[in-house]
Amino acid sequence: MALVPMETALERLLEDAGPLGSERVPLALAYDRVLAEPVRASRSQPPFDASAMDGYAARGTDVGTAGAQLAVIGEIAAGSTFSGTVGKGECVRIFTGAPLPTGTDTVVIQENVKIAAPGVIELLETTVSGRNVRRAGLDFVKGDLLIEQGRLLGPAALSLAAAANHANLSVVRRPLVAIIATGDELLPPGSDTGPGQIISSNPYGIAACARAAGANILDLGIAPDRKDATSALVKQAVAAGANVIVTSGGASVGDHDLVHEVLTSEGMTLDFWKIAMRPGKPLMFGRMGEVRCLGLPGNPVASLVCSQLFLKPLLARLGGRPFRQDIRTAILGAGMGANDHRQDYVRARLEERDGRLIATPFDIQDSSMLRVMAAAGGLIVRAPFAKALAAGEPCQVLCLANEF
Ligand SMILES: Nc1nc2c(c(=O)[nH]1)N[C@H]1C(S)=C(S)[C@@H](COP(=O)(O)OP(=O)(O)OC[C@H]3O[C@@H](n4cnc5c(N)ncnc54)[C@H](O)[C@@H]3O)O[C@H]1N2
Ligand code: MOO
Numbered sequence: 001m002a003l004v005p006m007e008t009a010l011e012r013l014l015e016d017a018g019p020l021g022s023e024r025v026p027l028a029l030a031y032d033r034v035l036a037e038p039v040r041a042s043r044s045q046p047p048f049d050a051s052a053m054d055g056y057a058a059r060g061t062d063v064g065t066a067g068a069q070l071a072v073i074g075e076i077a078a079g080s081t082f083s084g085t086v087g088k089g090e091c092v093r094i095f096t097g098a099p100l101p102t103g104t105d106t107v108v109i110q111e112n113v114k115i116a117a118p119g120v121i122e123l124l125e126t127t128v129s130g131r132n133v134r135r136a137g138l139d140f141v142k143g144d145l146l147i148e149q150g151r152l153l154g155p156a157a158l159s160l161a162a163a164a165n166h167a168n169l170s171v172v173r174r175p176l177v178a179i180i181a182t183g184d185e186l187l188p189p190g191s192d193t194g195p196g197q198i199i200s201s202n203p204y205g206i207a208a209c210a211r212a213a214g215a216n217i218l219d220l221g222i223a224p225d226r227k228d229a230t231s232a233l234v235k236q237a238v239a240a241g242a243n244v245i246v247t248s249g250g251a252s253v254g255d256h257d258l259v260h261e262v263l264t265s266e267g268m269t270l271d272f273w274k275i276a277m278r279p280g281k282p283l284m285f286g287r288m289g290e291v292r293c294l295g296l297p298g299n300p301v302a303s304l305v306c307s308q309l310f311l312k313p314l315l316a317r318l319g320g321r322p323f324r325q326d327i328r329t330a331i332l333g334a335g336m337g338a339n340d341h342r343q344d345y346v347r348a349r350l351e352e353r354d355g356r357l358i359a360t361p362f363d364i365q366d367s368s369m370l371r372v373m374a375a376a377g378g379l380i381v382r383a384p385f386a387k388a389l390a391a392g393e394p395c396q397v398l399c400l401a402n403e404f
Contacts, residue, residue: 003276005384006309006343012271013285013310017292019320020173020243027162030153032214033171034320039147042165045139048099053132056113056121057104058091060129069122076101091121100133107132140164150320172320175244177210177311178218178237179203182250182259183298184225201370202248202303206296209307210246213315213323218242225256227265234266238291243318245291246311249298251282259295260284268293276384278342279367280306299367305345305379308400326399327381332391333360339386348397350377359397376400 022036051057058070070091076082078097086092086103094100094107108127116122140146146164147157153169161169186200187193200222207217218240223230230250237245250259251273264270268286273295275283279302284295294311296303309325316323330350348359359380362372378397389395 001274003274003281003342004272006275006277009272009275009283009285010310010313013314014317017314017317020175020318022170023173024168024170026168027158027166030158030161030169030171031155033153033169033174034214035147035149035151035153035157035169036172036320037170038145038149039161039164039166039169041140041142041144041146044137044141045163046134046136048136049105050134050136051094051096051098051100051107051132052134053107053109054095055107055109055111055132056091057086057094057100057107059086059088059104060106062089062091063106063108063123063127064129066123066126069116069120072119072121074101105133106130152321175215175315175318176218176240176242177207177215177244177246177315178220178233178240178242179206179210179246179248180220180230180233180237181222181248182225182230183222184256186222186249188222201300202296202298205300205304206246206248206307206311209304209312210315213312214319214321215244215315225250225258227258227262230258230262231266234262238266238288242291244311244314245288245293246307247293247295248303249296251284251295251297253282257282263288263293263295276342277309278344280309280345281342283310285310297367300370301347301367301373304373305367308379308398309345328357328397328399329394330357330359330378330380330397332380332389332393332395333358335390336361336380336382336388336395338388339382339384341384343384344382344386345379345398346382347372347376348378348380349375350397350399357397359395 072093073090074082075093076098077095081099082092082101086101092101106129112125113121113123146160181200181203185198187197189199203219210217220233223233247259250257268288270286273284280297282297283306286293296306313323346361348361351358378399381396381398
């Protein structure tokens with residue numbers, strides 16, 4: 001079977017992947033969620049002309065002359081209102097956030113007055129009419145569109161939604177990702193391993209990638225290399241409402257690589273299998289109705305690279321989240337040979353020298369080597385049949401620094 005080019009595989013993976021439905025969540029749980037409906041202001045803010053300072057509210061026409069005296073006829077703090085009307089030559093002691101009393105339009109800050117006599121202040125400086133007042137609706141007016149649909153909710157958006165008097169928000173549902181590791185040799189971390197056994201590491205990295213892309217995780221553990229055991233976990237994933245089933249291992253051509261057979265028997269229609277990439281060649285993708293199935297290769301680095309390149313963008317689409325690979329130009333720290341027909345993702349050390357990004361490929365690129373992967377700041381992307389490059393030449397790097 002001809003290997004599928006990387007771009008074709010990505011296009012097919014994302015072809016009809018759009019945001020899942022929505023759910024309403026309390027504001028306190030809405031951080032890092034994607035807004036499913038625009039947020040409009042249910043009220044105006046501030047809802048009244050409000051004092052921006054601690055001082056004295058007065059008429060603008062009374063505060064233009066230093067040395068003038070005003071009678072203090074009352075006091076008002078934030079949270080209350082002043083029932084009377086302030087006349088010429090009068091003022092009201094006021095505190096930040098309090099509504100301006102009727103008749104006033106200006107606040108003189110307290111630093112600019114002195115007490116001339118009990119109940120009388122004297123202006124030490126002039127104040128321009130209208131100063132130190134926040135007009136009603138300065139921030140927003142009832143009905144204003146405040147936050148657009150599709151926005152990832154961060155701190156300011158959440159405070160804004162709260163100020164606009166929304167206790168709950170409609171957000172895009174997080175995709176649920178079921179993860180199934182396959183292989184007789186696998187045991188969970190913390191186990192005593194016997195002959196021929198290793199620790200199942202892939203689900204942890206896969207889950208972290210999925211979480212970073214906004215998904216919820218259902219780790220279904222390890223299926224031994226038996227069709228019935230693998231089928232049972234796939235059924236469990238479907239029953240739990242998984243939007244994406246991710247398998248790890250068993251994707252290749254060995255006698256014990258059962259994933260394709262099992263997924264097909266559970267109703268998956270294969271879309272593509274075997275990509276012109278390294279690592280990650282045996283990657284498989286198909287659909288079981290609305291459930292997407294991603295068969296990741298078992299080699300630990302391949303499973304991580306494929307999670308970064310395929311799982312994350314897929315989950316971002318389903319969750320309505322923005323996503324873009326962080327690809328930058330770097331300078332090669334060592335020469336590289338010509339590439340073959342597979343797009344290569346070469347683990348590289350990244351450093352900044354004299355303001356330039358230097359990418360140096362690790363000597364050994366075996367796709368089992370997690371230590372190298374964990375030390376790699378990025379993956380040098382080598383197109384199929386790319387020519388040999390000398391140290392010092394530019395290359396493209398997919399930066400992982402903040403993600404791995
Ligand atoms: N004749 C061929 N053999 C292989 C090919 C091929 O094209 N022809 N492809 C190779 C490539 S590339 C890869 S990648 C692997 C992937 O194959 P599978 O997806 O079937 O993976 P397994 O055979 O199950 O495992 C491969 C390797 O990874 C280890 N593994 C598996 N699961 C985990 C896990 N959860 N945690 C840690 N390590 C895991 C497993 O023990 C094996 O060592 O196939 C090549 N072979
Ligand atoms: O391409 Mo495999 O995915 O070498 O590790």
